[in-house]
Amino acid sequence: MSDLEQFRAETCAWLGANCPEEMRTPMKRETDGCWGGRNWVFQSEAQKLWLERMAAKGWTAPSWPKQYGGAGLSRAEDKILKQEMKRINARPPLLSFGIWMLGPALLKFGTEAQKMRFLPEICRGEIRWCQGYSEPNAGSDLASLATKCEDKGDHFLVNGSKVWTSYADEADWIFCLVRTDNTGKKHHGISFILFDMETEGVSTKPIKLISGRSPFCETFFENVKVPKENLVGERDKGWTIAKYLLTHEREMIGDSGNLKPVAQMVAELGIIPDAALQAKITELTIDEWAFSQTMSRMLAEAKAGASLGAKSSMLKYYGTELNKRRYEVMMDAAGYDGLEWESERSNDGELARLWLRTKGNSIEGGTSEIQLNIIAKHILELPGT
Amino acid sequence: MGLLLTEDEKMLQESAAGFFADKAPVSQIRALRDDRDATGYSKELWLEMSEMGFTGVLVDAENGGFDMGFMAAGLIAEQMGKNLSASPFLSSSVLAATALKMAGDKQAAKLLPEIVSGKMVMALAVDEGGKHNPDAIQMTASPSGNGFKLNGKKSMVVDGHMADQIIVVAQTDDGLTLFVVPTDAKGLDTERTIMVDSRNAARMVFEDVEVTGEQVLGEVGKGADILNTVLNAGRAVLAAEMLGAASQVFQTTNDYLKERKQFGKIIGEFQALQHRMAHLYCELELARTSVLTALTALDKNPKSAGPFVSMAKAKLGSVAKLAALESVQLHGGMGMTDELDIGLYLKRIRVAQELLGDADYHIAQITK
Numbered sequence: 001m002s003d004l005e006q007f008r009a010e011t012c013a014w015l016g017a018n019c020p021e022e023m024r025t026p027m028k029r030e031t032d033g034c035w036g037g038r039n040w041v042f043q044s045e046a047q048k049l050w051l052e053r054m055a056a057k058g059w060t061a062p063s064w065p066k067q068y069g070g071a072g073l074s075r076a077e078d079k080i081l082k083q084e085m086k087r088i089n090a091r092p093p094l095l096s097f098g099i100w101m102l103g104p105a106l107l108k109f110g111t112e113a114q115k116m117r118f119l120p121e122i123c124r125g126e127i128r129w130c131q132g133y134s135e136p137n138a139g140s141d142l143a144s145l146a147t148k149c150e151d152k153g154d155h156f157l158v159n160g161s162k163v164w165t166s167y168a169d170e171a172d173w174i175f176c177l178v179r180t181d182n183t184g185k186k187h188h189g190i191s192f193i194l195f196d197m198e199t200e201g202v203s204t205k206p207i208k209l210i211s212g213r214s215p216f217c218e219t220f221f222e223n224v225k226v227p228k229e230n231l232v233g234e235r236d237k238g239w240t241i242a243k244y245l246l247t248h249e250r251e252m253i254g255d256s257g258n259l260k261p262v263a264q265m266v267a268e269l270g271i272i273p274d275a276a277l278q279a280k281i282t283e284l285t286i287d288e289w290a291f292s293q294t295m296s297r298m299l300a301e302a303k304a305g306a307s308l309g310a311k312s313s314m315l316k317y318y319g320t321e322l323n324k325r326r327y328e329v330m331m332d333a334a335g336y337d338g339l340e341w342e343s344e345r346s347n348d349g350e351l352a353r354l355w356l357r358t359k360g361n362s363i364e365g366g367t368s369e370i371q372l373n374i375i376a377k378h379i380l381e382l383p384g385t
Numbered sequence: 386m387g388l389l390l391t392e393d394e395k396m397l398q399e400s401a402a403g404f405f406a407d408k409a410p411v412s413q414i415r416a417l418r419d420d421r422d423a424t425g426y427s428k429e430l431w432l433e434m435s436e437m438g439f440t441g442v443l444v445d446a447e448n449g450g451f452d453m454g455f456m457a458a459g460l461i462a463e464q465m466g467k468n469l470s471a472s473p474f475l476s477s478s479v480l481a482a483t484a485l486k487m488a489g490d491k492q493a494a495k496l497l498p499e500i501v502s503g504k505m506v507m508a509l510a511v512d513e514g515g516k517h518n519p520d521a522i523q524m525t526a527s528p529s530g531n532g533f534k535l536n537g538k539k540s541m542v543v544d545g546h547m548a549d550q551i552i553v554v555a556q557t558d559d560g561l562t563l564f565v566v567p568t569d570a571k572g573l574d575t576e577r578t579i580m581v582d583s584r585n586a587a588r589m590v591f592e593d594v595e596v597t598g599e600q601v602l603g604e605v606g607k608g609a610d611i612l613n614t615v616l617n618a619g620r621a622v623l624a625a626e627m628l629g630a631a632s633q634v635f636q637t638t639n640d641y642l643k644e645r646k647q648f649g650k651i652i653g654e655f656q657a658l659q660h661r662m663a664h665l666y667c668e669l670e671l672a673r674t675s676v677l678t679a680l681t682a683l684d685k686n687p688k689s690a691g692p693f694v695s696m697a698k699a700k701l702g703s704v705a706k707l708a709a710l711e712s713v714q715l716h717g718g719m720g721m722t723d724e725l726d727i728g729l730y731l732k733r734i735r736v737a738q739e740l741l742g743d744a745d746y747h748i749a750q751i752t753k
């Protein structure tokens with residue numbers, strides 16, 4: 001047996017013995033996942049157990065170094081773990097902006113002290129993060145952000161507001177882009193800081209979405225004092241970190257490789273497609289397959305651990321547009337049944353709400369138009385500003 | 386071809402535009418939703434629509450209506466689409482009124498005046514599964530005494546949750562037959578379904594619901610002819626409503642592109658976005674033509690209008706959807722918020738798309 005075969009066998013056996021049965025059932029609702037954090041109330045004993053066991057193994061962030069709470073898995077091992085989890089329909093033990101976004105940025109730009117302080121907590125699901133990037137006047141043009149951060153000697157003082165901050169009302173901490181200098185070009189003078197959402201002067205106001213849910217907020221800062229050691233990287237040079245984090249976010253959002261294929265979702269609804277619907281499903285199946293293979297190819301081509309750079313825009317753009325198409329076809333398939341909004345039969349309109357939620361995929365983390373601009377400029381090297 | 390509106394039609398269009406913008410703007414459906422209104426529409430509005438003559442737009446003068454034709458009904462529906470005005474117009478004044486008028490029997494003389502006055506709401510129960518499919522009706526009407534017994538189930542009966550009477554399509558030995566059934570009939574179970582667009586329909590289960598011969602609409606076994614025209618009327622009027630909704634959401638988006646600034650520019654300056662809007666403009670113009678053509682064809686000869694109606698419903702099925710999706714995307718984060726009306730348009734268009742046949746259904750009809 002090769003090392004990888006050995007790893008697969010061990011993984012398979014461990015998961016079989018340690019993944020509670022309840023955690024091998026599909027999540028019925030968007031809200032069924034485990035987000036962790038200081039105030040997290042586990043929805044079941046199984047959910048708690050599953051997180052604890054996976055965290056102890058370092059498998060909530062499998063590719064991170066061991067000393068920070070990960071398992072130091074190679075890309076190949078990480079892939080095997082994913083495959084084995086998928087095979088038994090294991091739910092992810094933890095959904096986490098800390099793992100998807102902040103972690104990779106801290107690993108690259110954080111000080112040793114920052115890594116030791118935050119990463120293990122993230123891996124154990126003990127701290128929940130939100131992302132303070134967008135502002136009312138700085139969306140696509142993120143670098144024009146204006147939240148003010150002044151150096152007050154022994155601390156920073158933050159004033160301003162953010163918008164569309166996902167789960168700000170439930171998060172423990174925020175990673176936040178602030179302006180420390182506004183005298184130069186807009187990309188200069190941005191800093192990347194971390195602070196506790198319970199700090200005095202921080203408040204949030206939920207925004208209701210078209211899906212009827214309120215997963216994101218307006219976030220306000222009024223004379224918020226932030227300790228100086230919470231600055232990540234160099235002052236005024238946070239844009240590099242911000243962009244690096246975005247490429248990870250984009251890969252994550254674009255990653256529909258692990259989503260349930262449309263053909264399977266339609267079958268689970270008990271629908272027997274007619275010719276027109278079948279043609280659409282098959283067309284999507286081709287794209288789902290080609291996309292997930294492309295994703296694997298690009299990751300394999302990139303050096304281990306290296307960021308995909310501008311190519312993450314391709315994955316973000318295509319993956320999110322594909323996901324929107326998938327849910328349009330799901331709605332076509334479900335017909336009248338999928339349009340019910342409140343009934344028990346429809347699980348309170350879960351399909352319709354997911355369909356509506358997917359519309360945000362091509363907006364969050366940088367819109368499709370912005371990804372296309374990046375592709376045109378940085379990959380195709382087409383002229384322009 | 387009727388592609389240009391007559392003076393009368395223009396006048397009707399103007400008065401409908403003013404009326405719905407004033408009496409039933411988008412804030413009304415939002416309030417009905419938020420208040421969890423038991424009916425999902427404003428009775429006051431419905432009575433005012435009656436005063437305006439809208440409820441009787443397809444009803445002949447003899448029965449108290451104005452007999453203005455399908456084009457007129459479409460023009461009214463377009464304004465309802467623009468404002469997302471909710472009312473039983475489609476179910477009562479279009480579907481039921483057309484069925485009654487075609488049957489032209491005693492029931493018509495009794496019921497049509499009540500539709501016109503707004504006193505009564507009538508709905509059509511045709512579909513049974515998750516998709517529109519009038520060729521797959523399984524509900525049976527079996528002879529029993531002097532009449533029939535109805536057995537089976539119906540889905541997506543628009544306004545069925547608060548209708549007084551419903552027109553039910555069932556199979557008899559000789560073919561399809563239409564029955565008028567009061568909603569309080571014994572053996573009829575009605576479940577209100579609240580849909581994604583905050584409007585309502587019903588699922589209905591019929592268990593030995595007894596009907597007399599008098600309740601047959603038209604002739605036994607000859608329901609298919611009536612049904613065909615009734616459905617086409619509904620489809621064309623729905624397409625007109627979708628045109629109104631799509632045009633409105635398009636306009637809102639175009640306005641936003643002239644306002645929102647990013648990168649020190651008004652986002653409407655970005656050519657990538659200009660082209661998206663210009664493309665949508667072209668599609669909407671074709672959509673408008675297809676709706677006008679379908680309504681004209683219905684007014685000329687309902688029997689031969691089918692392909693034109695299917696073209697319009699298919700075209701609007703894709704164009705109205707595109708208009709709504711583009712609107713969300715081009716508004717960025719704002720487009721995802723419930724605070725803006727875009728989501729309400731997106732949801733209504735999704736439901737209207739599905740009702741009485743989506744684009745795939747109608748493409749298949751034309752291909753036949």
Ligand SMILES: Cc1cc2nc3c(=O)[nH]c(=O)nc-3n(C[C@H](O)[C@H](O)[C@H](O)COP(=O)(O)OP(=O)(O)OC[C@H]3O[C@@H](n4cnc5c(N)ncnc54)[C@H](O)[C@@H]3O)c2cc1C
Pocket residue numbers: 130131132133134135136138139140141163164165166167216360361363364365366367368369370373645647648652655657658714715716717718719721
């Ligand atoms: C579900 C969801 C979750 C989110 N979560 C977070 C979060 O946790 N934290 C956070 O900070 N932000 C979050 N966001 C915000 C998101 O990053 C912004 O909405 C996004 O960057 C777009 O900014 P905007 O909304 O201001 O749109 P705008 O920038 O105003 O864009 C409006 C339209 O103009 C287009 N446009 C803009 N510039 C150009 C150009 N140069 N060329 C062509 N087209 C252009 C856009 O593509 C868009 O279609 C979230 C958004 C959504 C929808």
